Amino acid sequence: MSAAVRVEIDEPIATVRLDGPERHNVLDAAGWRSLAEAFQRLAERPEVLAIAVRGTGGRAFSAGSDIAAFEDQRSIPDDVRTYSRAIAGALNAIQACPHPTVAIIEGLCVGGGLEIAACCDLRVCGEASRFGAPIGRLGLTMSYDELEPLVRLLGAGPVLELLLSGELIGAERARMVGLVNRVWPDASVVEHGYGLVARIAAGAPLVNRWHKKFVRRLLERRTLTDREREEALLAFDTEDYREGRRAFMEKRDPKFSGE
Numbered sequence: 001m002s003a004a005v006r007v008e009i010d011e012p013i014a015t016v017r018l019d020g021p022e023r024h025n026v027l028d029a030a031g032w033r034s035l036a037e038a039f040q041r042l043a044e045r046p047e048v049l050a051i052a053v054r055g056t057g058g059r060a061f062s063a064g065s066d067i068a069a070f071e072d073q074r075s076i077p078d079d080v081r082t083y084s085r086a087i088a089g090a091l092n093a094i095q096a097c098p099h100p101t102v103a104i105i106e107g108l109c110v111g112g113g114l115e116i117a118a119c120c121d122l123r124v125c126g127e128a129s130r131f132g133a134p135i136g137r138l139g140l141t142m143s144y145d146e147l148e149p150l151v152r153l154l155g156a157g158p159v160l161e162l163l164l165s166g167e168l169i170g171a172e173r174a175r176m177v178g179l180v181n182r183v184w185p186d187a188s189v190v191e192h193g194y195g196l197v198a199r200i201a202a203g204a205p206l207v208n209r210w211h212k213k214f215v216r217r218l219l220e221r222r223t224l225t226d227r228e229r230e231e232a233l234l235a236f237d238t239e240d241y242r243e244g245r246r247a248f249m250e251k252r253d254p255k256f257s258g259e
Contacts, residue, residue: 005034007042012049012201013194014042014099018116021057024108027065032086035116039093046258049208050201051097052194053120054104055113061103061129064111067138087112088145094119095149095216098209100200104193105129106186110168115142118149121212123179124193125171126186131179132168152219154178204240205258 005027008015016038018025027035042048055061065087094101094116103117105125110132117123133150135142142150142163150159158177162169171183184192200208214232217224235241239259247254 005031005038007038009045009048011047013052013197014045014048014050015052015054016042017054017056018062018113019056021055021059024060024063025055025057025113026063026067027112029083029086032065032083032090032112035090036086036093039090039097042099043093043097046205048099049203049205049258050197051099051101052104052197053094053101053116054190054193055106058106060108060113061105061125062110062113062116063108064113064115084143084145087115088143091115091119091145091149098212100208100212102193102197102200104190104197105180106189111135112146114162115146115149118153118179122181122196124182124184124189124196125174125180126189127171127183128186129171129174129180129183130168131162131170131174132166133162134166134168136163136166202253202256204235204238204244204254204256206238206240207235210235 004019006017006019008017016035018027018031018035020026020031039051042051065083101120101122103120103123105117105123106129107126108130109117109125110130111134114131114133133142147159154177158179161167169177169179171180174180175183182192182196210232217228240254240256243256244254
């Protein structure tokens with residue numbers, strides 16, 4: 001049975017959980033569509049200020065697509081296209097979500113799991129985590145939609161190394177190539193990961209969303225318009241800016257309202 005996608009909300013933090021630990025949290029076509037729907041729903045909830053993405057069971061973030069389902073779901077051309085659209089829809093929904101996202105990775109993170117993690121804003125992992133994309137051994141290619149977040153994150157060299165060699169890399173190598181931001185001991189990665197998510201959620205919500213938007217826009221390498229440059233100044237006209245300034249002068253933690 002493929003993983004279910006479950007959403008747990010403990011305001012202001014939401015968790016999107018890939019929940020199929022008996023098979024390393026793999027996803028079939030329905031699972032990919034559920035992942036897209038989960039992020040689309042969360043994007044519409046302003047009370048959510050940060051999202052953790054994780055697998056269940058401690059052994060894997062996700063091993064990606066459910067290969068056992070390919071005979072029924074990914075064999076004839078129409079089914080292949082439908083399945084590909086399901087993956088692209090999920091990856092696009094993660095990237096389009098305005099809330100900051102953190103992948104908390106335990107254990108194995110390969111194939112489609114690697115793609116999900118690459119679409120998150122930050123990635124943290126345990127010391128024993130392993131990463132890779134050995135799909136060449138299946139005679140499969142990653143589509144452009146699947147490759148784009150990985151290439152944007154890592155550049156061509158590390159992505160081709162993973163794809164062409166089919167090797168799995170460890171946590172430190174993943175950190176060196178920029179795949180993960182932080183590595184913690186396996187026993188404490190979830191605690192530390194949620195600590196990071198909570199720190200993000202404690203920031204000014206509008207500023208977090210703006211920064212996420214601005215950074216992604218700069219990666220497009222197109223000339224900024226005057227309107228876009230003006231948007232970067234809008235924070236100075238928010239109540240959160242006034243609260244942050246007061247809190248700094250009063251030497252206290254700010255209480256942001258998202259206004």
